[in-house]
Amino acid sequence: MVDLSALSIPELTQLEKDVQAEIVRRKDTERSRALQDLQQLAADRGFTISELLGQEQPKKAKKLIVVRPQYRNPDDANQTWTGRGRKPQWVLRWEAKGGTLDQVRIS
Numbered sequence: 806m807v808d809l810s811a812l813s814i815p816e817l818t819q820l821e822k823d824v825q826a827e828i829v830r831r832k833d834t835e836r837s838r839a840l841q842d843l844q845q846l847a848a849d850r851g852f853t854i855s856e857l858l859g860q861e862q863p864k865k866a867k868k869l870i871v872v873r874p875q876y877r878n879p880d881d882a883n884q885t886w887t888g889r890g891r892k893p894q895w896v897l898r899w900e901a902k903g904g905t906l907d908q909v910r911i912s
Contacts, residue, residue, distance in 0.1 A: 875911060
């Protein structure tokens with residue numbers, strides 16, 4: 806065991822920091838080794854870690870839902886908004902001038 810009584814407070818503080826850093830480093834090393842061991846064990850039996858833990862599931866294609874625009878900028882017909890999500894700047898400016906969404910609604 807190390808005799809700590811001869812160390813000053815700054816030396817003890819530095820030692821404490823060094824010990825904590827070494828503990829973190831060793832845990833990381835051991836975690837990596839354990840994961841490698843588990844991956845090898847799973848592979849020897851024809852599995853992956855994800856398969857064993859039930860995390861690997863077939864990917865399902867997401868359906869892309871196209872939403873038609875509900876509003877059009879009267880000053881620039883190329884700018885539209887579906888009414889979903891945050892209001893675009895042109896809508897905010899329109900409302901700030903006193904306009905309403907009903908006035909820019911696409912029929």
